[in-house]
Amino acid sequence: MNLLASLDLPDDADRAVAVGDAVMSRHELLEATTRLAAGLPDDGPVAVHASPSLETIVGVVAALRAGVPVVPVPPDSGPAELRHVLTDSGATAWIGPPVDGVDLPPVRAGTGSGGPEPRTGGSPAMILYTSGTTGSPKGVELSTSALAAGLDALAEAWAWTPDDTVVHGLPLFHTHGLILGVLGSLRVGSRFSHTGKPTPAAYAATPGSMYFGVPTVWNRIAADESAARSLASARLIVSGSAPLPVSLFARLAGLVGQSPIERYGMTETLITLSTRADGERRPGWVGQPVRGVETRLVTEDGVEVPADGETIGRLQVRGPLLFNGYLGRPEATAESFTDDGWFRTGDIAVRDADDFHRIVGRESTDLIKSGGYRIGSGEIEASLLDHPAVVEAAVVGVPNDDLGQRIVAFVVLTGSRRAGLEDALIEHVATQLSWHKRPRQVVVLDTLPRNPMGKVQKTLLT
Ligand code: MCA
Ligand code: AMP
Numbered sequence: 001m002n003l004l005a006s007l008d009l010p011d012d013a014d015r016a017v018a019v020g021d022a023v024m025s026r027h028e029l030l031e032a033t034t035r036l037a038a039g040l041p042d043d044g045p046v047a048v049h050a051s052p053s054l055e056t057i058v059g060v061v062a063a064l065r066a067g068v069p070v071v072p073v074p075p076d077s078g079p080a081e082l083r084h085v086l087t088d089s090g091a092t093a094w095i096g097p098p099v100d101g102v103d104l105p106p107v108r109a110g111t112g113s114g115g116p117e118p119r120t121g122g123s124p125a126m127i128l129y130t131s132g133t134t135g136s137p138k139g140v141e142l143s144t145s146a147l148a149a150g151l152d153a154l155a156e157a158w159a160w161t162p163d164d165t166v167v168h169g170l171p172l173f174h175t176h177g178l179i180l181g182v183l184g185s186l187r188v189g190s191r192f193s194h195t196g197k198p199t200p201a202a203y204a205a206t207p208g209s210m211y212f213g214v215p216t217v218w219n220r221i222a223a224d225e226s227a228a229r230s231l232a233s234a235r236l237i238v239s240g241s242a243p244l245p246v247s248l249f250a251r252l253a254g255l256v257g258q259s260p261i262e263r264y265g266m267t268e269t270l271i272t273l274s275t276r277a278d279g280e281r282r283p284g285w286v287g288q289p290v291r292g293v294e295t296r297l298v299t300e301d302g303v304e305v306p307a308d309g310e311t312i313g314r315l316q317v318r319g320p321l322l323f324n325g326y327l328g329r330p331e332a333t334a335e336s337f338t339d340d341g342w343f344r345t346g347d348i349a350v351r352d353a354d355d356f357h358r359i360v361g362r363e364s365t366d367l368i369k370s371g372g373y374r375i376g377s378g379e380i381e382a383s384l385l386d387h388p389a390v391v392e393a394a395v396v397g398v399p400n401d402d403l404g405q406r407i408v409a410f411v412v413l414t415g416s417r418r419a420g421l422e423d424a425l426i427e428h429v430a431t432q433l434s435w436h437k438r439p440r441q442v443v444v445l446d447t448l449p450r451n452p453m454g455k456v457q458k459t460l461l462t
Contacts, residue, residue, distance in 0.1 A: 003064060003125065003144050006162065006189030015162070015189065017182075020196040022054045026186075029061060030115075036062035038110025041093045042119075045069035045127060046107060047086055049096025050173035052194055057172070057182055059095035059107075064125055064144075064183075067118035071127045071139070072173035078432040080383065084136045085129050089327065124324055128175065130267040131376035132332070133366035139327030140267045147179060150270030150321035151187045153290035154180065158236060158261065159277040160210065162189035167208030169198035170217075175267050176241050176372065181212055200227035209235040214372030215244045216403055218252055218260065228255035236261050236277060240286075241372035242404045243359060249283040262286045264359055267374070268336070269343060270321040273357050280356075288355045293319035296342065297351055309352030312360050316342035365458050368397035370405045373436045377458075380409060380437060383429050389413050389421055394448050394456045395439065409439040410461055412448060 002008065006015070007030050015026050024032070036058060040046055048059040050072035063070035071089045073082065079101050085091075086102065094104040124141035131137045154160065166185045170177030172194070185192035190210075195202035198217040204227035211234055213221070218239050221228050231237060237252065238261045253259040263274035264286035272295065275287035289295050297305045297313025305313035322343055325333035336344055346367065348360045366377045377395035384393040392412035397405030411425065422442040430438035449460045 001144050001148055003148055004061060004183065004186040006186055007061075007065075009189065011162075015191050017054070017057060017185070017192050019052055019054050019057070019194040024054055024057075029058065032058045032109075033062040033065055034115055035109040035111065036095070036107060037066040037068075037116035039108045040066050040068045040116075041105075041107075044092030045071050045089050045123075046093045046095060047071045047073050047089065047091035047102075047104065049073055049075055049094070049099060050171070050178070051075040051096070052169070052172055052196055055096070060126075060172075060178065060182070061186065062095075062116075065118065066116040067123070067125075069123050069125065069127055069141075071129070072178060074171065074173045074434050074436075076435040078430070078434055080386075080432040081137075081434055085139075088136070089127050089129075089139055124327075126179075127327055128173070128267050131367070131374050131379055133364045133376055134378035135376075136379060136382075137376070138329055138332060141324040141327050142179075142270075143324055146270065146321045146323065147183060148187070149292055149319070150179070151184045153292055153321065154184065154263070154271055154274065155188050157263075157274045157276045157287075157290050158210070158238070160184070160188050160190065164188070164190035164210050164235065165193060165208040166190050166210045166212065167193045167195065167203065167206045168212035169195035169202055170212065170214065170372075174241075174373075175265065175270060176212065176214065179270065200224035203227060204230040211237045213237070213239060214241040215239055215248060216242075216371045218244065219248055219402055222248060222251045222255060225255060228252065232257045234258070238263065240264065240271065242369045245401075246283040259283075263290075264347075264357070266345060268323045269317055269319075269345065272317045272319065272321070282356060285356050285358045287357065289317075289319075292321065293317060295351065295355075295357065297349055302338070307351045307353055307355070309350055309356075309358075312348050312350050314363060315345045315347045315349040315357070315359075317345060318342050365396065365462070368395075368405050368407055370397060370400075370407055371403045371436065375407060375437050379433065380407065380429055380439065383432050383437075384409055384411060384425060386432070387425060387428050389415075389418065390425070392448050394458060394461060396458050396462045398462050403440075406441070407437070407439045408441045408443065408461070410443050410445050410448060412445055417444060 127139040129137040259281035265271035305311040380395040381393040400406035
């Protein structure tokens with residue numbers, strides 16, 4: 001299957017892919033990826049330093065064209081996170097600048113022509129690392145057919161065509177920025193402009209027809225009225241990755257002159273629910289199943305709840321755009337599916353008679369969404385406990401107007417308290433894991449609140 005179909009269409013040869021001021025035509029992208037693909041190793045996945053750059057797009061596209069599983073690595077990964085992702089994925093080569101802690105052989109462009117002969121063998125197309133409630137991030141294996149089904153379903157829902165220009169400034173190591181923005185454009189044939197950073201000024205200065213953002217980005221755009229008004233000529237403004245508050249939906253609609261499209265998904269499932277370009281856009285609701293997707297809402301005991309727009313249930317999904325499994329973790333994969341083959345999203349939702357869904361919350365408070373990033377509190381707690389001054393740690397997501405949730409860490413320290421330690425602990429997580437996983441605040445307590453069984457009562461901390 002040709003995932004990036006538009007690359008081979010002669011009519012699309014001049015369509016541009018841009019990151020900031022760096023621009024490439026489709027034809028140049030095809031040539032550059034053919035050359036890079038010639039240098040890819042024969043075994044194992046390739047890791048790509050996923051900075052917001054054309055180099056990242058070339059690296060990912062080269063691997064996809066060659067059928068070599070690609071692992072996008074957050075560019076601000078600290079040593080602990082980098083070690084985990086590279087070891088766990090079994091990456092055998094590196095695309096990107098030299099980085100401390102990476103001793104994989106770099107991929108050097110060859111002299112290939114005529115396009116790579118794709119490797120076969122049923123390996124995943126991509127492995128994306130994402131956080132769980134506990135432990136280190138897991139590698140989500142996505143197949144070419146899931147990516148194609150997910151992108152085609154969105155193209156249908158959003159009436160996305162080669163006449164569109166997609167604009168965003170999101171990271172290129174997650175579903176939203178990389179799969180939807182970049183791969184979606186290369187599949188559909190639309191032009192693509194990455195703004196470098198997702199700032200209001202950059203969105204306002206970049207002409208386009210479809211703008212993608214997480215709610216934090218839309219919140220900042222809505223706070224900059226002239227930037228928001230300059231998107232008035234867009235065909236669609238699209239929000240996802242985290243809940244879009246109803247008040248922000250209304251503010252954006254007023255300023256931009258159109259209601260945002262909302263859509264819901266997960267790294268494991270791609271985008272399963274969306275409102276449509278030609279359909280109702282209802283504040284607080286994320287829409288209907290996209291083509292090929294089925295959903296159901298069940299109680300804790302697995303009994304289906306009525307689609308009455310009020311009764312909450314655990315959201316389960318199935319369809320052709322689901323992941324293959326968590327790399328090397330058959331038990332975790334099995335646990336994430338019901339016996340009859342539905343994926344447990346971990347989200348709580350309601351559904352109405354028109355199949356519109358509203359996401360009400362998550363089953364676990366240990367998965368935090370901050371700025372659209374999914375962050376497991378267990379991962380941050382483990383990192384804090386690695387610091388010699390910390391004996392106990394509990395990490396929570398506290399509601400926040402800008403970030404949705406703000407990561408706050410409560411810690412109990414060894415010995416006498418040292419001044420300035422809060423900042424040092426924030427720095428510790430930012431540098432060991434990554435910048436976006438850092439707690440925004442550290443609070444020192446004498447003891448953590450625990451129930452009679454000894455379990456930390458996180459609800460008392462939020
Ligand atoms: C940034 N800064 C740094 C570093 N990185 N400083 C030191 N070291 C670093 N590594 C600085 C910036 O330059 C800036 O400073 C300041 O820190 C704050 O940066 P900013 O980027 O504004 O940070 P933020 O406020 O924490 O971030 C908000 C954000 C970000 C830009 C919205 O959270 C973001 O990009 N979120 C997108 C996440 C995403 O794509 N999720 C999709 C997951 P100064 O202000 O001085 O410049 S996929 C998914 O969920 C699915 C499937 C779905 O449904 O889409
Ligand atoms: P990730 O794996 O980073 O893709 O995060 C997936 C999670 O983000 C989902 O399980 C939801 O909790 C949340 N999410 C994604 N899109 C939305 C949305 N439109 N509204 C509410 N939550 C969302």
